[in-house]
Amino acid sequence: MRRVVITGIGIVAPNGLGRVSFTEAIAEGRSGVGPIESFDATGLPVRIAGEVKNFDVMPYLGEHKKNAKTMSRAVNFAVGAAGLAVEDAGLESDRLDPARFGVCMGTGITPMSLGELAAPVLSGVSNDGALDWKQFSIAQAESMFPLWLLKHLPNMAAAHLSILHQAMGPNNTIVTACAAGTQAVGEAFRLISRGDADVMLAGGCDSRLDPLLIVAYQAMNALSRSTRTPTEVSRPFDGERDGFVLGEGAAVLVLESLQHARRRRAKLFAEVVGYGSSFDAYGITRPEPTGKGAALSIKAALKEAKSNPSDIDYINAHGTSTRLNDIMETNAVKQVFGHRSKTIPISSQKSMVGHLIGASGALEAAATAITLDRGVIPPTINQATPDPNCDLDYVPNTARETQVRVALSNSFGFGGQNASLVMARV
Structure with missing residues (x-):
């Protein structure tokens, strides 16, 4: 099995465009949540979101600008994130074997306007x-x-990225709700590890900032209806959390075999060393409360990484800001890490960008790789009121400088989908 590294990171997020901008934002605890501006949200039960502002896909389309007509908002973000990732990695498509270059993207519902x-x-x-x-x-x-119709097919993100970057190798689309981005990175890791590809673009994209979907999420009582200042509404693990904030955007990583990356002298942000997935088999909208399904995913990732629970220095949490999910995730961490649970830093970027659904795991995988590279753990902002059921170290409000050798990134989705990645400092 071949070693797999991350050599490029592309981000289109509510609080930053590009790796550098996003890195600064999460280190500063800067939120991208605010009033919705892409359409008139007057009269809707929720009028705030983690919205990407002023993004133009055209510079990333090259000679394929006519294809913009067939792209949804989520695909626009994917195209931008992939372009930024390829640039970040210094990849030159004409020097790659197209049959050994693939794409794996996670996504979800593409709303019909x-x-x-x-x-x-x-x-x-x-x-x-x-x-x-x-x-x-x-x-x-x-x-x-x-x-x-082409704007609404879930495989269009992967299709457009492959056309734009001449990637003729493995091409997959993962549609597993909030776990999709993490599973896309994990499956791309496996493809390279077993020798089916040398380079993969892997990540997730999503945009559900749509009147009908906002009403639908609110009908499930999933979204916060807090009247706080918008930047203070998403508050994972806080005692006064009351639901998540919808976000949108994309994150794409360039994954390569270590040998391929070294041959072209690429910068190495992190190594992907383990991937695990599991299913709660419990409920469609409610996570299994003890966290045993999520714990199975974490254990599977640790096993593939040949890591012990004692090796993990940081956990990038799913951390949605809902009552049930945050307690479940806390319970899962306690199951796996036992007495170490309260000493491992855990943080959630959803406090700053909202919940990007199909893109969330990819954005958090990117943040985990950045943490391994820079030695700065991003905070969970809006931590003010303790919750006795969420009693771990969530890195409250302020980033923490510390060397991280091995990190875990978790995603847990509707239906009971669980996915985990273990990454290591190179």
Whole structure:
């Protein structure tokens, strides 16, 4: 099995564009949560989010600018993050074997714009209020962009990245809710490790800042309805947390075999040494409360990494800011790490960017690699009120400078999907 390293990091996040900007933001505890500006959120039950502002995909499209018409907002972010990652890694596509260069992306729902659907729906409503499908289809054909459907296929992020970067090797799309980004990095790691590829673009992208989806999440009582200042609403592990804040964005990592990276003298941010996944088999919306499903994922990653619980110096938490998830994650850490649980620094970037759903694990994997490289653990901001059920060291409010040799990054998604990565300092 070949060693796998991270040589490039591309970020499109609510609090930073590019590795350097994002690194500064998380070290400073700077939040990207604020009022929604991409559409009029007046009247919605939730009007704040971790929104990416002023992003233009065009500079990243090269000679494929016409393809922008077939890209959703999430794919735009993926294209930008991949372009930044390739630049960060110093990759030159014409020097790579395209058959040994692949893509693995995590993502989720691509919302169908209510604005685009409104015209054909209204045109198809008969006098008695029923939907006339014949009239609807005629109106749809007249008003919709012919390739509209392509914006909503989950594999489009991986497809566009492969076209843009001439990656003809393995190409996978992972759609496992909040665990998708972590699993995409883990599966790419496995592909390189077993010799199926030399280089992979791996990560996640998502954007659910859409009126219908905000209402849907609120119907599940998943989103915070706090009236605090927006930057103070996402508060993982805090005693006054009341739900998560939706975020959006993308993170893409360049993964390479160590031999390939050394041959081209690439900078090495971190080594991926283990990946584990599991399933709660408990409930669709509620995590298994004792954390035993999540603990299985952590243990599997540690086993592949040939690491003991005593080796872990830092845990990048899923940390959603919901009542149930944060307690479950705390319980899982206690199961695996026992008496060491209270001495291991744990932090959640969701306190600063919100929950990027399918992209969250990839962004957190990127943050973990940055922590290993720089020796600065980002904080969990908005820690003010203790929760007796969340009693670990969550690196409250202020970053911590310390050398991290081995780190763990966790993601736990709706349905019971769990995924964990172990990374090491190179």
